[in-house]
Amino acid sequence: MSAEPLSVVVDATCLSTAAHQQGIGRYTEQLVAALGRRDDLDVIALCRRGTWLPPRVWSHHVRRWAPERFRRQEDAWRLPRELEHLEPQLFHQPGLDPPTRTPGPWVQTFYDAIPLIIDDPFFD
Numbered sequence: 001m002s003a004e005p006l007s008v009v010v011d012a013t014c015l016s017t018a019a020h021q022q023g024i025g026r027y028t029e030q031l032v033a034a035l036g037r038r039d040d041l042d043v044i045a046l047c048r049r050g051t052w053l054p055p056r057v058w059s060h061h062v063r064r065w066a067p068e069r070f071r072r073q074e075d076a077w078r079l080p081r082e083l084e085h086l087e088p089q090l091f092h093q094p095g096l097d098p099p100t101r102t103p104g105p106w107v108q109t110f111y112d113a114i115p116l117i118i119d120d121p122f123f124d
Contacts, residue, residue: 005042008035009088011079011095012045012053013062024111028094032057044086060086076100 010032014025035043036057044058045051053059062082066074075097083091084103091106093099098108 003040005040006090007042007044007086007088008090008092009044009046009060009083009086010035010092012047012051013064014095015045015053016048016051024094024096027109031092031094044088046082072097 010028012028012032014028017025032043032045033054035041036054042058043056044060045053046060046062047053048063049061051059060082062078064071064074064078076099079099080101080103088104091099091102091104092109093106094109096111099106
């Protein structure tokens, strides 16, 4: 008797931006590929329509309309609702901005302390 696969949602929105070619994008691409190879996981990637995903990774298309300077506010409002809809057992956010709230357990990848020390004038 095998156990039901663990439902994991990964924020993969960076795969459809310029960050795809940077560290976070490469990390996220490798992460979803590795998770997708596991039989004990059901992996859903939050991504924009047209984003390439590896085999066995499901997509949940997200829409973001706000200009870049309002991205954090839009994510703070939309992300919890998307997660409530998907009902994952675990959410992973590999980006620089942790979610303000989630309806369940989540994991945040911590890359660099510089954003915590030096303010970004773009978001002031």
